[in-house]
Amino acid sequence: QVQLVESGGGLVQPGGSLRLSCAASGFRFSSYWMYWVRQAPGKGLEWVSGISTGGGSRSYSDFVKGRFTISRDNAKNTLYLQMNSLKSEDTAVYYCAKDRAAQVRGQGTQVTVSS
DSSP, X not given: OOEEEEEOOEEEOTTOOEEEEEEEESSOGGGSOEEEEXXXXXXXXXXXXXXXXXXXXXXXXXXXTTTEEXXXXXXXXXXXXXXXXXXXXXXXXXXXXXXXXXXXXOOOEEXXXXX
């Protein structure tokens, strides 16, 4: 069955960086666009970024554009999210998803940005 396992979250100070990973299995990873979404405390799911099957097309929400970079390694069935210049408002559980609506997503990894 489809499995998406995120890792790499943690506590970081404002202005810091983190790199999230998502290990995928149970489907042909290289055939799907992949996405990152997040959920801040008390809020709904929020789309963050998406990447095409080969990685040549990437899109970002306005609130992370210029700070976050999505990438993928199809040989390793792994999705990444490099997050730089983190802000307190980036605090959330981050999920990788197989569809833009995030109906199929992993268990999430907590990112906390705080001094």
